[in-house]
Amino acid sequence: MSTDTLDPLKLAGSKAKGKRPWFFENPDTERVMNITLALMQEVAVMRERMDTIERLLERDGVVTREAIETFEPDKTQADERGYWMQEYIARCLRILQQDREAIARGKEASSEDVADEFAKVD
Amino acid sequence: MADTERDPRPEPIAYDGPPDYRVVGRHGVYPETSHDEIARFNFLAQMNRHLSTKVMPGVAEAFEARIEPKRKTPYTTRHQVRKDLTKDPMFQWWSAMRRATMETRQQAGRWVTLRQAEALNEKVRELTEDDPRLVLDPDFKQPRSTDAIDHHCMPGSYHTELVPGDITGPANYDAGIFATTGGMLGRFNDGGGIAVAQWVQQNLPDFKPKRILDIGAGLGHNVLPIAQAFPDAEVIAVDAGAPMLRYGLARAKSMGIENVTFIQGDVSNLKDMFEDESFDWVQSTMFLHETSYKTMPMIFAETQRLLKPGGIVLHVEQPQYSDEMPLFEQAMRDWDAFYNNEPFWTKMHEVDLDAWMEKAGFSKDSLIHGGVAAVVDPEVFPEAAEDTEQEDYGRKAAWHVVGARKEG
Numbered sequence: 001m002s003t004d005t006l007d008p009l010k011l012a013g014s015k016a017k018g019k020r021p022w023f024f025e026n027p028d029t030e031r032v033m034n035i036t037l038a039l040m041q042e043v044a045v046m047r048e049r050m051d052t053i054e055r056l057l058e059r060d061g062v063v064t065r066e067a068i069e070t071f072e073p074d075k076t077q078a079d080e081r082g083y084w085m086q087e088y089i090a091r092c093l094r095i096l097q098q099d100r101e102a103i104a105r106g107k108e109a110s111s112e113d114v115a116d117e118f119a120k121v122d
Numbered sequence: 123m124a125d126t127e128r129d130p131r132p133e134p135i136a137y138d139g140p141p142d143y144r145v146v147g148r149h150g151v152y153p154e155t156s157h158d159e160i161a162r163f164n165f166l167a168q169m170n171r172h173l174s175t176k177v178m179p180g181v182a183e184a185f186e187a188r189i190e191p192k193r194k195t196p197y198t199t200r201h202q203v204r205k206d207l208t209k210d211p212m213f214q215w216w217s218a219m220r221r222a223t224m225e226t227r228q229q230a231g232r233w234v235t236l237r238q239a240e241a242l243n244e245k246v247r248e249l250t251e252d253d254p255r256l257v258l259d260p261d262f263k264q265p266r267s268t269d270a271i272d273h274h275c276m277p278g279s280y281h282t283e284l285v286p287g288d289i290t291g292p293a294n295y296d297a298g299i300f301a302t303t304g305g306m307l308g309r310f311n312d313g314g315g316i317a318v319a320q321w322v323q324q325n326l327p328d329f330k331p332k333r334i335l336d337i338g339a340g341l342g343h344n345v346l347p348i349a350q351a352f353p354d355a356e357v358i359a360v361d362a363g364a365p366m367l368r369y370g371l372a373r374a375k376s377m378g379i380e381n382v383t384f385i386q387g388d389v390s391n392l393k394d395m396f397e398d399e400s401f402d403w404v405q406s407t408m409f410l411h412e413t414s415y416k417t418m419p420m421i422f423a424e425t426q427r428l429l430k431p432g433g434i435v436l437h438v439e440q441p442q443y444s445d446e447m448p449l450f451e452q453a454m455r456d457w458d459a460f461y462n463n464e465p466f467w468t469k470m471h472e473v474d475l476d477a478w479m480e481k482a483g484f485s486k487d488s489l490i491h492g493g494v495a496a497v498v499d500p501e502v503f504p505e506a507a508e509d510t511e512q513e514d515y516g517r518k519a520a521w522h523v524v525g526a527r528k529e530g
Contacts, residue, residue: 005284005285006239006284006285007236008237012236013229014232015277016271016275016276016277017270017277018270018272021221023461030218033218037169037223037226038226044161044162044165044168045158049157068157069156072144078145081142082142082164082168083137083139086172096215097176099211100183100212
């Protein structure tokens with residue numbers, strides 16, 4: 001059986017059947033968000049690879065590609081890596097955390113409002 | 123901790139996130155995964171967790187603080203709530219990221235399986251060729267419910283073969299579900315099936331099924347634990363998707379589970395396949411929402427026809443919408459229906475299942491109601507095991523059971 005027709009480069013990102021819903025008023029914003037998220041993923045992948053290399057160097061003093069591919073973190077190591085990923089995502093998505101906090105605080109004065117207030121003589 | 127130490131952070135690390143993907147259960151036809159492919163799944167599991175625990179609560183907060191107060195008359199339907207939600211940036215961002223994460227997960231899993239398609243397809247062919255436990259129908263016509271749209275954004279849905287004998291679709295489903303659920307279904311994604319088997323053993327201790335039918339079985343991950351719990355029973359798994367069944371048999375055999383036969387069929391009409399009263403147990407797990415308003419009553423009638431007197435039917439699903447469920451929660455639970463290609467999810471969840479079961483011929487007194495939560499290894503998945511209060515509307519690894527015991 002030939003897999004010539006099964007080119008992963010072409011087929012991995014295939015669109016699912018059914019018209020895609022768009023959530024932002026401007027679809028281009030959503031396109032940029034999708035690309036950003038994909039990059040976010042690839043940075044996470046690179047970081048996990050670096051972490052693996054560091055741990056292999058600490059353990060063995062050398063690193064081979066085979067050792068990277070077969071590396072199995074123990075529970076503590078896996079937890080450390082998982083925790084890093086949580087920090088990382090929280091850093092990347094900070095603006096949404098702040099959006100939530102803004103909702104919780106309700107109406108707030110802006111610095112410009114306060115500047116006007118502080119500039120008043122009486 | 124001293125400043126000189128690498129990576130200073132509070133000790134000990136109170137980590138309660140998804141487990142590393144490397145703990146996933148690998149059976150004989152599981153796709154190989156490279157270091158970076160695993161890292162990609164790790165990221166996706168963490169993104170899903172972040173979205174459900176850190177972003178989604180913001181939608182409820184926005185609804186309370188600025189969406190509902192603007193409404194002039196009280197909401198009377200969940201669709202009104204959803205239409206208003208779609209105008210709010212918090213809902214838009216959560217939804218856009220949730221959809222993007224789902225699409226990215228499909229891409230990640232498809233990459234893994236397509237790059238080794240030839241080897242995977244060959245391995246499955248070797249395990250299933252000439253095995254009488256795989257019964258496919260080359261003339262089978264996909265029902266509209268599986269063909270209209272690719273379910274949960276999975277390109278090709280459950281039935282597409284890119285080349286003859288192609289099983290990259292189910293292999294992708296199998297490999298990626300661990301990332302989608304953050305491992306909440308356990309190593310072999312069998313936590314739901316284990317829970318159902320235990321529920322039956324606990325609640326119906328006198329029930330000793332000899333012949334079990336799983337409808338809408340997919341690749342069989344929900345029925346294998348039942349086959350294992352009742353090793354002397356003959357188990358038949360029916361699905362519309364040939365690749366799922368082919369992969370399902372190979373997967374089961376490689377796990378040493380030999381009592382399951384995989385048959386292609388339309389579960390709304392199995393008259394040519396099985397005689398009346400030929401099963402002790404008919405099971406569906408997270409399947410009803412993949413059908414349609416037209417076919418669901420036919421499926422219920424078929425289960426009634428197929429059951430022996432004293433036999434049971436059980437449907438495992440996410441909870442039905444009821445008057446007691448707030449419209450906001452209903453609207454959130456509808457998300458997968460409108461934005462994750464699960465079109466019947468919305469109507470299915472408003473159906474009065476009890477009434478439909480009675481209409482199919484089961485008596486009111488014979489109806490069964492219960493609840494199950496995924497049973498997983500607490501060493502690996504501490505959070506899933508203790509049934510957290512965190513809700514992930516429609517995705518939580520806890521389900522309702524609706525069924526009946528046929529009188530006689």
